[in-house]
Amino acid sequence: MWRWFHRLGSPRWFYQTSGRWLPWLAVLTLALLVIGTLWGLAFAPEDARQGNSFRIIYIHVPVSFLALAGYYVMAVAGAVNLIWRIKLADMVMTAAAPLGAALTFLALFTGAIWGKPTWGTYWVWDARITSMLVLLFLYLGVVVLRNSFSGRDTAGKACAILALVGTVNIPIIYKSVDWWFTLHQPATIKLSGAPSMHPDMFKPLLVMILAYYCFYALVLILNTRTEILHRERRTAWVNDLAVSELAVTELTSNEQ
């Protein structure tokens, strides 16, 4: 088991293994995305009250799921780096931070677009929206902190600490915002207590959630691979890789 653990910590092993899995994952992601999108946008029944505008749920909900889950991926990777000094974990964390920030922004953005026809306004100071805004700040803090350090190890440790502090604070922030919202209850439609969905609408949503999980994994692996190549660019195996890639391209250009 420990050998497996050590191998997992090797960027080279990760690069080669993920390279073998990547095409399958890409095909699976694409298939799920196409099926889910077509099913959700074209075949799912129209909502009785919201009409077609509800269909943004097939992007909004999966993106919001992953924005939250992505923070824990980032924080766990940071903790692994902090505790076991595994460099690969730091590379995963570096890859996860901007990805999570982008997903959080998308969740807020699609929510605003959905809010306009449904509630008549782009922005409501609702508990969930405010929590997502806080999450965006937490992500941006990690991204900016990472970029402002020149030393890579220092940046990794500092970001890991920040992500962990954020993790233990997320429940407190979430609860406080929830409480604040009930205290200042504005005269808008409540988000919670939405009517349960019809199975015909729910099934494509499940497919889309699955598709976005695969998509997240795919982009995370691609970002991590780029980070690995960038950090290990002076090692022999990356050089060999570059030389063989170069040879392949030369070969194909010669054939033409």
Added chain:
Amino acid sequence: MTEALRTPASQQAVQERLPPELLPPGEGFVGILKRDLLLAFRHRGELANPLIFFIMVTALIPIAVGPQKALLSQLAPGMIWVMALLGTLLSSDSLFQSDYADGTLEQLIISPQPLWLLVLAKISAHWLVTGLPITLAAPILGLMLALPEAGYATLVLGLAMGTATFSLFGAIGAALTVALRKGGVLLSLIVMPLYFPVLIFGSAAVQRVVDGGSAGAPLALLGAVFAFALLLSPFATAASLRAGING
């Protein structure tokens, strides 16, 4: 180090003492606390900065929104809390800055005393010179913003705990950004999400009392956040300092 410690009398006192690894941990705490308070007292201009900011900016609000008493008394609890937050945040940046610049921070890190305790001493000193004056000045500003009479005691009690929590969380951000040249803006981005609960509970407590309710629940929650920050912050700050300096 301060001038006071370079005088022969104090040097003698240092020589008579035990080696630092044999000192009880409390010695380091008291020593750092005294030193930081003395340093702050010697730089009285800097000492007054957060307080002046707090008063100045709060005085701008009536100018901007108009002098109507009803409007001001409605805004007062939230505004005073936001300004207290900004005043503390403004000074958090310098918490470790001068110690980092002159190398004291490295000495603190390699000292045999537990770092989290020394960090707690620095945070305590920071609160005593920024949070406490802001807390004490708040009733005057409440008066200027026509805060209803019922809210004053809650405001002061809440601000005492709230500014301490601001200092504690601010220390984490200050430690993470101490080695960076432009840490100021980054610091605000890092610690602002952590300030949300304090701001919510603090201003809600005042608002509730003003509305004729009881502030017990929000004040208790504010106290809980403070206790949590007291547990978390010294260790997180110490870890951040070690991570930030060694690299």
